[in-house]
Amino acid sequence: MTAVNGDQVASDSYDARALQDKWQARWAKEDPFTASEDPADDRPRRYVLDMFPYPSGDLHMGHAEAFAMGDVVARYRFQLGENVLHPIGWDSFGLPAENAAIQRDSHPAEWTYANIETQAESFKRYGVSLDWSRRLHTSDPEYYRWNQWLFLRFFERGLAYRRHGLVNWCPKDQTVLANEQVVQGRCERCDTEVVRRSLNQWYFKITEYADRLLDDMAQLEGKWPERVLLMQRNWIGRSDGADVEFTVEGRGEPVTVFTTRPDTLYGATFFVVAADAELADELCAPEQREEFEAYRAQAAKLTDIERQSTERVKTGAFLGRYAINPVNGERIPVWAADYVLAEYGHGAIMAVPAHDQRDLDFALKFELPVREVVDTGEGDPAETGIATAGEGTLINSGPLNGLAKSDAIPRIIEILEERGTGKSAVNFRLRDWLLSRQRFWGTPIPIIHCPDCGEVAVPDDQLPVKLPENLKGADLAPKGTSPLAAAGDWVNVDCPKCGAAAKRDTDTMDTFVDSSWYYLRYCSPNLDTAPFDTEKVRAWGPIDQYVGGVEHAILHLLYSRFFTKVLHDMGMVDFTEPFTRLLNQGQVINQGKAMSKSLGNGVDLGDEIDKYGVDAVRLTVVFAGPPEEDIDWADVSPAASLKFINRAFRVMAQAGAASEPGADPSTGDLALRKATHQTIDKVTAAVEAYRFNVAIARIMELVTAARKAIDSGPGAADPAVREAAETIAITLSLFAPYVAEEGWERLGHTGSVAIGNWRTADPALLVQESVTCVVQVASKVRDKLEVSPDISEEELERLALASEKVQGFIGGKTIRKVVVRAPKLVNIVVG
RNA sequence: AGGGCCGUAGCCCAACAGGUAGAGGCGCAGAGCUUAGGACUCUGACAGUGCGGGUUCGAAUCCCGUCGGCCCUACCA
Numbered sequence: 001m002t003a004v005n006g007d008q009v010a011s012d013s014y015d016a017r018a019l020q021d022k023w024q025a026r027w028a029k030e031d032p033f034t035a036s037e038d039p040a041d042d043r044p045r046r047y048v049l050d051m052f053p054y055p056s057g058d059l060h061m062g063h064a065e066a067f068a069m070g071d072v073v074a075r076y077r078f079q080l081g082e083n084v085l086h087p088i089g090w091d092s093f094g095l096p097a098e099n100a101a102i103q104r105d106s107h108p109a110e111w112t113y114a115n116i117e118t119q120a121e122s123f124k125r126y127g128v129s130l131d132w133s134r135r136l137h138t139s140d141p142e143y144y145r146w147n148q149w150l151f152l153r154f155f156e157r158g159l160a161y162r163r164h165g166l167v168n169w170c171p172k173d174q175t176v177l178a179n180e181q182v183v184q185g186r187c188e189r190c191d192t193e194v195v196r197r198s199l200n201q202w203y204f205k206i207t208e209y210a211d212r213l214l215d216d217m218a219q220l221e222g223k224w225p226e227r228v229l230l231m232q233r234n235w236i237g238r239s240d241g242a243d244v245e246f247t248v249e250g251r252g253e254p255v256t257v258f259t260t261r262p263d264t265l266y267g268a269t270f271f272v273v274a275a276d277a278e279l280a281d282e283l284c285a286p287e288q289r290e291e292f293e294a295y296r297a298q299a300a301k302l303t304d305i306e307r308q309s310t311e312r313v314k315t316g317a318f319l320g321r322y323a324i325n326p327v328n329g330e331r332i333p334v335w336a337a338d339y340v341l342a343e344y345g346h347g348a349i350m351a352v353p354a355h356d357q358r359d360l361d362f363a364l365k366f367e368l369p370v371r372e373v374v375d376t377g378e379g380d381p382a383e384t385g386i387a388t389a390g391e392g393t394l395i396n397s398g399p400l401n402g403l404a405k406s407d408a409i410p411r412i413i414e415i416l417e418e419r420g421t422g423k424s425a426v427n428f429r430l431r432d433w434l435l436s437r438q439r440f441w442g443t444p445i446p447i448i449h450c451p452d453c454g455e456v457a458v459p460d461d462q463l464p465v466k467l468p469e470n471l472k473g474a475d476l477a478p479k480g481t482s483p484l485a486a487a488g489d490w491v492n493v494d495c496p497k498c499g500a501a502a503k504r505d506t507d508t509m510d511t512f513v514d515s516s517w518y519y520l521r522y523c524s525p526n527l528d529t530a531p532f533d534t535e536k537v538r539a540w541g542p543i544d545q546y547v548g549g550v551e552h553a554i555l556h557l558l559y560s561r562f563f564t565k566v567l568h569d570m571g572m573v574d575f576t577e578p579f580t581r582l583l584n585q586g587q588v589i590n591q592g593k594a595m596s597k598s599l600g601n602g603v604d605l606g607d608e609i610d611k612y613g614v615d616a617v618r619l620t621v622v623f624a625g626p627p628e629e630d631i632d633w634a635d636v637s638p639a640a641s642l643k644f645i646n647r648a649f650r651v652m653a654q655a656g657a658a659s660e661p662g663a664d665p666s667t668g669d670l671a672l673r674k675a676t677h678q679t680i681d682k683v684t685a686a687v688e689a690y691r692f693n694v695a696i697a698r699i700m701e702l703v704t705a706a707r708k709a710i711d712s713g714p715g716a717a718d719p720a721v722r723e724a725a726e727t728i729a730i731t732l733s734l735f736a737p738y739v740a741e742e743g744w745e746r747l748g749h750t751g752s753v754a755i756g757n758w759r760t761a762d763p764a765l766l767v768q769e770s771v772t773c774v775v776q777v778a779s780k781v782r783d784k785l786e787v788s789p790d791i792s793e794e795e796l797e798r799l800a801l802a803s804e805k806v807q808g809f810i811g812g813k814t815i816r817k818v819v820v821r822a823p824k825l826v827n828i829v830v831g
Numbered sequence: 832a833g834g835g836c837c838g839u840a841g842c843c844c845a846a847c848a849g850g851u852a853g854a855g856g857c858g859c860a861g862a863g864c865u866u867a868g869g870a871c872u873c874u875g876a877c878a879g880u881g882c883g884g885g886u887u888c889g890a891a892u893c894c895c896g897u898c899g900g901c902c903c904u905a906c907c908a
Contacts, residue, residue, distance in 0.1 A: 258908065260907095636856090644856085
C-alpha cells in the first residue's frame with residue numbers, strides 16, 4: 001500500500017507526501033507554535049517539554065514515539081488556546097561525537113552539527129509543534145559558558161569539590177564514571193567491566209540534598225510514574241539508625257559505626273573494618289601486618305562484579321586488635337573484610353551475627369561467637385545458619401530485656417545519648433556525583449591549578465573557557481588522561497590570583513551537567529548575562545509536562561532535581577521541583593526484542609514514513625497502547641492507521657464539498673449530533689487522562705458514525721455531518737496533524753486547525769433518554785429494562801420485580817434482599 | 832536475596848469509583864461493489880479475565896497464596 005496513489009476521485013484522495021510538503025511550508029511561514037512573550041498576552045502559560053535528543057545520526061523509532069506523545073500534550077494545550085512553550089534543542093556534547101572524530105580524523109563538532117541539522121529537518125517533517133526560535137545546543141560556547149558559571153557558583157558554596165577517592169573507571173572509554181553510570185558493575189554505555197581506580201576528581205555534593213530529594217517527592221506523588229519515584233527512593237536509600245562509638249584498644253579516638261539495629265548492640269561479637277579503608281591500615285597490629293597486607297592486596301584485585309557476588313564466601317583478616325562494646329564493656333576482635341564498604345557509613349561495622357546474615361556467614365567461616373539478643377521464635381542462627389532479622393523480644397541485653405524490637409531501638413538510643421557514646425543517625429546510599437571526565441568533547445572545568453594558590457576559579461569575565469580548536473582526530477584518542485592536557489598553549493596560563501605560571505584543569509564535565517538545567521535556558525535562550533532570565537523562568541516554570549524515556553529515571557531526573565534545589569537556594573528559581581508532571585513513554589521494540597543491528601530487527605523511521613506517511617506513523621505509535629507501554633512493531637499496523645486516516649479524510653472532504661462553514665448544527669441529524677458531542681466529551685477526558693490510544697478509538701467511532709450518516713442517513717450536506725467532520729479535524733489534529741489541516745481546509749476554513757479550536761460538548765446532547773438496566777436474580781442477568789436515566793430506586797425496584805422473566809427465576813423462593821443501583825442495575829437476592 | 836509492575840478473544844488493547852466482560856484496531860469468515868484483484872462499504876464468529884482460595888448481593892477490578900513475564904536495587908550495616 002502506498003499513501004501516494006489510488007484510483008479514487010482526486011478530491012477524495014489523501015496524498016501524504018504532498019500534504020506534508022504543503023503544510024510544512026505553511027507552518028514554517030506562519031509560525032503557529034512560537035510561544036508569546038508579550039506581557040499583554042494573558043492566555044494561561046503552559047510549558048511542555050520533551051527530553052532533548054542526543055544527535056547520533058537521524059531520528060529513530062524511539063524519538064518517533066516520545067515526540068508523538070509529547071506533541072499530543074502540547075497540541076492539546078494549543079487547541080485549548082493556551083500560550084504554550086514547546087521548545088527543542090540538542091544534548092550535543094558526549095562520547096560518540098568524539099569517537100566519530102577519531103575515526104574520521106576530524107573535529108567532533110563536524111559530526112555533531114551535521115547530525116543536528118539532519119534531525120532538525122526530520123523534526124520538521126514529523127510535524128512536531130515546536131518553537132524553533134529557542135533552539136539550543138549544549139556544545140555551543142554560548143551554552144556551556146553557563147555550565148562553567150554554574151560550576152563556579154557551586155564551587156563557591158562548597159557544593160563542587162575535588163578529592164582523592166576510589167572511582168569507577170571504564171577501561172574502554174578511558175574515563176571515570178559516576179555511580180549512576182555503572183550498571184551491574186559494567187559501564188552503562190559500552191558494557192565493559194568497570195575497575196576501581198584511585199584518582200583526584202571533581203564531585204558535586206548531591207548528598208547534602210539527599211533529604212530534600214527524598215522529601216520533596218511528596219510534591220510529585222500521583223504526577224510522576226510511581227515506579228520512577230520508587231527507583232529514586234531506592235537510589236537515595238535512606239536508612240535510619242544510630243551512630244555508636246566503640247573504643248579500640250590502643251587508639252585515643254573512638255571509632256564510630258553506623259547501624260540500623262542498635263537494639264542488637266548486646267549481640268555484637270566482633271567488629272569489622274572495610275579492608276580498603278585507611279582505618280584498617282591504621283588499626284592493624286604489627287604482628288598481623290603481613291597477613292593483613294596480603295589480604296588487602298588480594299581483595300584489591302577483585303573486580304566489582306566478583307566482589308559483589310552474593311554467592312562468594314566471606315573473606316577477611318584479623319587485625320590483632322580489640323574494640324570495647326560501649327554498653328557492656330565486652331572486648332570484641334577487630335577484623336578487616338571486603339564485605340564492609342569503605343564509602344558507606346563510617347567504613348566500619350559492629351557485627352551481630354545472630355541477626356544479620358552477612359555477619360553470620362562471616363562468623364561461621366571464622367568461628368566467631370554467635371549470640372542471640374532478639375528472640376524471634378525461630379531456630380538458633382548458630383545452628384540453622386539463618387540469621388533472624390525480624391521482630392521479636394530482646395534477651396541477653398541488660399536493660400533492654402523484655403522490650404520489643406521497635407521499643408528497644410529508641411530506648412538504646414536514649415541510653416547511648418545519656419552516656420555520650422552514640423546518637424540517632426541517618427545514612428544514605430546516595431554518593432556524591434562524580435563529574436570529571438577525561439575526555440575532550442565536553443565542558444572544560446573552569447579551574448586553574450596554581451602551585452601557590454591551589455584551585456583558583458576562572459574569573460566570571462573570562463568565561464567561557466572554550467575548548468581548544470586545534471585538536472582533532474588522533475589527538476582525541478583516549479589515553480587515560482584528558483586529551484586537553486596535550487594542548488600546551490591552552491593548558492599553560494597565569495594564575496588569576498597571583499600571576500604565577502599555572503595550569504588549567506584538563507578534565508571536562510559529565511554531560512549530565514548540561515542537561516541538568518537546559519529546561520531553564522529555553523526561557524531565555526540567547527541571554528548573555530546569566531544562564532537564564534529569572535523573571536522569564538518565573539513566568540514559564542516549572543515545566544508542566546515533561547516527556548521522556550524511563551532510562552533516565554535516576555540519572556538525569558535526579559540531577560535535574562538537585563540542580564533545581566541548589567538554584568532555588570541561590571534565589572534564582574522560586575520552585576523546588578523542575579518537572580510538575582512526568583510521562584515515561586515505552587520503548588519501540590520488534591518481535592519481542594529491542595531493535596539492534598546484530599538481531600537485524602531494526603525498523604527505520606524514515607522508511608516507515610516514506611511508506612505510510614507521517615500521520616500514519618504517528619497515529620500508529622500513539623494508538624498502539626497506553627503511552628508508557630512498549631510497542632512491538634510486529635503487533636501494530638501502520639497500514640491500518642493509513643486506512644483510517646483515509647476514511648477520516650474522505651468524511652471531511654465530502655462534508656466540505658457538500659456544505660459551507662457556519663451552518664447551524666442544531667437543524668442537523670440528532671443521532672449524529674449526539675455521537676459528535678459524546679466524542680468531544682470522551683476524547684477530552686481520555687486526553688486529560690493520558691489515555692491517548694482510547695482517544696483515538698473514540699475518533700474512529702465518530703468517523704464510522706459520520707460515514708453511515710453520509711451513506712445511509714441524512715447525507716453529506718446535513719449540518720450534523722459538517723459538525724462531525726469538523727470535530728474529526730479538530731480532535732485528529734493532536735495525532736495526525738497533516739490530514740487534520742488538510743481536512744479543515746477542505747471544510748472551508750482558512751486558518752490552521754491546530755490553534756484554539758477545541759470544542760466543549762453540549763451537555764444537552766450528552767443526556768440519554770433511556771438507559772439499559774440489568775436485572776439480576778442471584779447475580780445472574782435475567783432481564784434488561786429500558787428506563788429513564790433519572791428513575792427513582794423505588795420505581796426501578798418495582799419495575800424489576802414486575803418483570804415476568806424475573807418472576808420466573810424467582811419462582812417460589814424468598815426474596816432476601818434487593819440491591820438497587822439506579823439506573824443501571826437491580827440484583828434480587830433469593831434465599 | 833529484597834522490592835515493584837503486569838497476565839482479558841488467534842494478536843494488540845478497552846472496561847469511570849467493584850455493577851451486562853468488549854470500545855477501537857489487526858487477523859479470520861462472508862456479503863455488496865468490481866471483468867478480476869486491490870481499494871471501498873457492510874455483516875459475522877471467537878474469551879469469561881494465568882491458576883487456587885477469600886471478602887462481597889455482586890470481583891478483570893479489593894485481599895492472600897501460586898505460576899509466568901518484565902523492571903529496579905543488590906554484601907549499603
